[in-house]
Structures are given as C-alpha cells and as structure tokens.
Amino acid sequence: AQSVAQPEDQVNVAEGNPLTVKCTYSVSGNPYLFWYVQYPNRGLQFLLKYITGDNLVKGSYGFEAEFNKSQTSFHLKKPSALVSDSALYFCAVRDGGSQGNLIFGKGTKLSVKP
Amino acid sequence: NAGVTQTPKFQVLKTGQSMTLQCAQDMNHEYMSWYRQDPGMGLRLIHYSVGAGITDQGEVPNGYNVSRSTTEDFPLRLLSAAPSQTSVYFCASSYFGGGETQYFGPGTRLLVL
Numbered sequence: 001a002q003s004v005a006q007p008e009d010q011v012n013v014a015e016g017n018p019l020t021v022k023c024t025y026s027v028s029g030n031p032y033l034f035w036y037v038q039y040p041n042r043g044l045q046f047l048l049k050y051i052t053g054d055n056l057v058k059g060s061y062g063f064e065a066e067f068n069k070s071q072t073s074f075h076l077k078k079p080s081a082l083v084s085d086s087a088l089y090f091c092a093v094r095d096g097g098s099q100g101n102l103i104f105g106k107g108t109k110l111s112v113k114p
Numbered sequence: 115n116a117g118v119t120q121t122p123k124f125q126v127l128k129t130g131q132s133m134t135l136q137c138a139q140d141m142n143h144e145y146m147s148w149y150r151q152d153p154g155m156g157l158r159l160i161h162y163s164v165g166a167g168i169t170d171q172g173e174v175p176n177g178y179n180v181s182r183s184t185t186e187d188f189p190l191r192l193l194s195a196a197p198s199q200t201s202v203y204f205c206a207s208s209y210f211g212g213g214e215t216q217y218f219g220p221g222t223r224l225l226v227l
Contacts, residue, residue, distance in 0.1 A: 043218040051213040
C-alpha cells in the first residue's frame with residue numbers, strides 16, 4: 001500500500017537559516033510526489049511536485065525539493081527561511097492504484113523565529 | 115476565475131441533524147474530492163469523483179454521501195451528524211491524471227454537538 005511519512009511534527013528554524021522538512025514515501029511503481037502548504041485558517045496551496053526528470057524540483061516562494069529514489073525521500077528545502085514561511089506543510093503521494101487520489105502525510109509545523 | 119469555492123465556512127450542528135456541504139469549481143476539472151482534516155492525522159479522503167455521474171469511496175466514507183450531477187458541483191452530505199464528524203472539510207479538484215495538481219477550496223469548519 002502507498003504511504004507517506006513526515007517524521008517531524010514540528011521544525012524550528014531561525015530566520016535566514018536554511019530549512020528542511022522531511023518526507024519519506026512508500027509506493028509501488030513510479031512515485032508522483034507533492035508538497036502543499038497550509039497557512040492558518042486557509043486551504044492547502046500547491047508548492048511543487050515531482051513526476052519525472054530532474055531530481056531537484058523548484059517550486060513557489062523559493063522552495064525546492066530533492067527526490068531521492070534510493071532513500072525513498074522527498075525533502076522540502078529552502079536556502080534562507082522567512083518568518084512568513086511559518087505554516088503547516090504536507091507531503092503527499094499519488095495513489096497509483098486509484099484514479100489519482102492523494103495520500104497525505106500528517107503534516108509538519110514549521111516555525112521560523114526572527 | 116474563482117477556483118474552488120466552499121460553503122458554508124463554518125457550521126454548528128446538533129447530533130442527528132443532516133446537512134450538505136457545498137463545493138464548486140469553475141476550472142472544468144474532471145476530478146473532484148472531499149477530505150477531512152483532523153489534528154495530527156493529516157488529510158483523509160472521504161469520497162471522490164472522476165466525472166459527472168461517477169463517484170467512489172475513499173478512506174473514510176462512513177456517514178457521508180456524495181453525488182456529481184454536473185462537472186462543476188460536488189456536494190457532500192452528512193446523513194445524521196455525529197460528534198466524530200467534527201472536523202475541517204476540504205474540497206479539491208484537478209484535471210484527471212496521475213501527475214495533475216489538485217486545487218483546494220478554503221475549507222468548511224464543522225462542529226457537531
């Protein structure tokens with residue numbers, strides 16, 4: 001069965017420092033991987049996705065993610081964190097056995113302090 | 115282009131009451147879905163649809179019904195509300211295909227007393 005894990009409930013980073021939010025996955029076949037961000041009392045916003053091709057994917061707001069097939073990971077990164085990046089981040093994998101449904105991780109709360 | 119819209123934004127129900135959460139999209143997306151978000155559990159799929167007249171169950175379908183009479187609308191019905199259905203509900207839509215990006219509505223916060 002497809003699954004995705006976000007091992008950290010919360011990540012704390014100082015403004016200006018690099019940030020990493022971790023995600024590992026388990027799928028049969030080629031993975032379709034996504035990152036979404038949720039600001040307080042808002043819906044989810046798409047950040048980036050990996051379908052195929054270059055292992056380093058660039059997305060919105062300066063975020064990027066590195067696909068690592070051998071480690072089955074898809075970590076979200078940003079070189080220099082902003083206070084405004086503070087939010088809840090979700091990793092998701094497309095359920096290959098379905099019509100295209102997403103399976104979400106439990107989310108990681110990112111807190112960026114000034 | 116309004117994207118995905120949901121109504122109401124917030125609703126309080128008593129146990130046993132029924133209600134319909136509305137979802138609409140204006141992007142001509144074939145695929146639509148409903149998720150519920152609970153603390154520490156991420157988003158879980160309730161029902162989904164790959165086109166008008168076609169619906170199917172997700173991970174947590176019990177207590178919910180859906181229908182898809184048009185491409186634009188995908189309402190979620192709570193038949194007899196229970197406190198366990200207190201949650202935030204999100205509707206999403208996308209073009210049909212494995213790599214397509216899903217777009218989410220702003221959510222409906224439901225409290226069942």
